[in-house]
Amino acid sequence: MTLIRTTHKAAPVPKAPSEKMTNDRTPVWLLIGPVLFLIGIGTGAFFSSLTSDVSGQLDFLFQTDCRMRLEDPFFSGFLSSMSSFFIVMAVCFLCGLSVWGGFLLPLAPIVRGFGLGLVAGHLYVEYGWLGVLFYSTALLPGAVIGCWGVFFAVQESWNFSRKLFSGSFGKAEKKIMMGRYVTRYGLFFLPCILGAAIDWLTAAAGSLWFFQGLLQ
DSSP states (O other), X not given: OOOOOXXXXXXXXXXXXXXXXXXXXXXXXXXXHHHHHHHHHHHXXXXXXXXXXXXXXHHHHHHHHHHHHHHSOHXXXXXXXXXXXXXXXXXXXHHHTSSSGGGTTTHHHHHHHHHHHHHHHHHHXXXXXXXXXXXXXXXXXXXXXXXXXXXXXXXXXXXXXXHHHHTOSOHHHHHHHHHHHHHHHHHHHHHHHHHHHHHHHHHHHHHHHXXXXXXX
């Protein structure tokens, strides 16, 4: 009897859908995003204390914002708070649609934190611990809640951009994935809306105490 050895290789076993989605479901940017956000706040706070010109401009903007929150109706103030979130979310959405956009996504939480850090540094330099108290109780809660929508957006855009880069789905599947992408972004706006509402309400109440009681 003659034994014949063959070089036939077994066909690769396709991975289960759950295995394919494991990497996509790993919320790495929900961990990295807050760290970058805090780095942005620290950098902005340090930068705002470097020059008096920056501090003077921020003081003018801060007092103007306080007056607007006390005088303008709720809807216009809410839109003002929401606009900052909308710009960052729009940039994240467009980055997810680009093959190379994923490399720009880490800038979103940094830039958002940098703006908040500028305000934090200014309030501490100009008003001391009372400014820190106003910042931590009136401005920071709504910003943190809203930024979670940004963190989720960065995670979703990172996954979508990576799939475009690898070409892991065809045209038919691309339409389905695009629909999911848009739908999920609609859900990510919910924390931003809640954060903008909280930001306007707490800042309006805080401005009534801080601006009228301390600045006059």
